Amino acid sequence: MAAPLDPRTGTPVVAMVGGGQLSRMTHQAAIALGQSLRVLASDPAESAALVAGDVRLGSHADLDDLTAFAQGATVVTFDHEHVPTEHLRSLQAAGVRVAPGPDALVHAQDKLVLRRALADAGEPQPAWAQVDSPGDVAAFAAAHGWPVVLKTPRGGYDGRGVFVVGDEEAAGALLEQHGALLVEERVAMVRELSAQVARSPFGQVAVYPVVETVQRDGVCNEALVPAPDLDPELATQAQELAVRVADRLGVVGMLAVELFQTADGVLVNELAMRPHNSGHWSIDGAVTSQFEQHLRAVLDYPLGSTAMTAPVVVMANVLGGEAAEDHWAGPPLDERIHHFMAHWPDVKLHWYGKGQRRGRKLGHVTALGADLAEVRARAVAAARYLADGVVDPAFVFEEEHH
Numbered sequence: 001m002a003a004p005l006d007p008r009t010g011t012p013v014v015a016m017v018g019g020g021q022l023s024r025m026t027h028q029a030a031i032a033l034g035q036s037l038r039v040l041a042s043d044p045a046e047s048a049a050l051v052a053g054d055v056r057l058g059s060h061a062d063l064d065d066l067t068a069f070a071q072g073a074t075v076v077t078f079d080h081e082h083v084p085t086e087h088l089r090s091l092q093a094a095g096v097r098v099a100p101g102p103d104a105l106v107h108a109q110d111k112l113v114l115r116r117a118l119a120d121a122g123e124p125q126p127a128w129a130q131v132d133s134p135g136d137v138a139a140f141a142a143a144h145g146w147p148v149v150l151k152t153p154r155g156g157y158d159g160r161g162v163f164v165v166g167d168e169e170a171a172g173a174l175l176e177q178h179g180a181l182l183v184e185e186r187v188a189m190v191r192e193l194s195a196q197v198a199r200s201p202f203g204q205v206a207v208y209p210v211v212e213t214v215q216r217d218g219v220c221n222e223a224l225v226p227a228p229d230l231d232p233e234l235a236t237q238a239q240e241l242a243v244r245v246a247d248r249l250g251v252v253g254m255l256a257v258e259l260f261q262t263a264d265g266v267l268v269n270e271l272a273m274r275p276h277n278s279g280h281w282s283i284d285g286a287v288t289s290q291f292e293q294h295l296r297a298v299l300d301y302p303l304g305s306t307a308m309t310a311p312v313v314v315m316a317n318v319l320g321g322e323a324a325e326d327h328w329a330g331p332p333l334d335e336r337i338h339h340f341m342a343h344w345p346d347v348k349l350h351w352y353g354k355g356q357r358r359g360r361k362l363g364h365v366t367a368l369g370a371d372l373a374e375v376r377a378r379a380v381a382a383a384r385y386l387a388d389g390v391v392d393p394a395f396v397f398e399e400e401h402h
Contacts, residue, residue, distance in 0.1 A: 018079035019046030285313030
């Protein structure tokens with residue numbers, strides 16, 4: 001049976017579960033491709049719901065809402081991994097095409113499932129175990145040393161659900177609160193990397209340059225592209241690892257493999273089967289953005305070029321800061337955007353339309369160039385000004401810009 005098409009346009013309908021900024025930026029890519037993007041949002045004020053033309057309100061955790069949302073869609077995909085796996089199996093049983101499917105997506109939903117699959121495949125990862133008691137944690141630490149990292153198997157992101165503990169008592173308190181946990185060795189890492197690959201149902205793959213992600217408090221602050229001073233052989237190994245994982249798990253769409261770089265190579269940290277923060281740079285810095293690539297992949301279209309449009313690209317997140325606080329007395333958002341545009345005309349802004357609060361991802365900026373230090377300085381200074389109204393001394397506004 002032919003896949004459903006939008007009767008108004010004659011093109012496919014991609015239904016994306018989640019109304020956050022990933023859906024918003026996917027919607028922007030869909031417009032250029034002539035596709036229809038349908039968004040499932042929990043609130044009409046969510047980032048994507050503010051701009052998309054086909055918004056359905058409902059819960060990603062409610063099977064009835066998901067079933068109604070999928071009606072008439074060509075394919076259902078996601079801007080987060082939190083849809084219950086059993087609901088996705090029900091959709092598939094009803095004839096709905098889901099990309100990535102539940103058998104793949106569960107590896108991004110459940111860290112213990114991922115760890116077991118990587119072990120079976122012989123892929124590099126930190127030492128780990130499932131723990132159910134403080135004694136289990138102590139036994140693991142006896143073999144691998146304190147402190148250890150405890151993670152909730154499901155639900156954690158942006159540093160949530162991840163705990164560094166230094167003794168059995170702290171581990172016991174977390175186990176009592178969360179139940180069974182994943183314990184991992186604390187890796188002596190050089191830095192964090194991200195290897196992104198797109199895979200279509202046909203099996204075509206397209207890999208992006210390996211990115212260094214700069215994390216603060218578990219949240220990505222910057223993406224440096226390509227990862228500076230990364231040995232070309234190790235970069236290739238990371239890309240090949242991402243392709244192997246995508247193929248083995250049957251991923252359809254974008255896959256981000258978050259990696260720890262160590263003195264001996266790379267270890268897999270986590271997976272994301274959707275567009276990812278480490279790939280936002282690609283909107284301005286690659287021939288084909290990760291958002292367009294995700295649409296191409298889930299629709300089984302030929303994949304686009306991942307070539308960079310500049311030698312160096314830096315993405316900096318705009319995280320809610322002092323400007324999000326009640327006592328903020330600095331310039332309002334519109335004025336900050338005005339000054340940003342005047343002062344950094346070659347830095348691209350992507351604002352998500354979200355309510356401001358401290359630490360929240362409000363948008364990102366992208367700078368391009370040839371010199372990493374110079375490009376990074378522009379991106380970081382621009383992002384900081386948008387977040388806090390703080391001007392780096394190297395970038396003083398001239399009087400006429402006020």
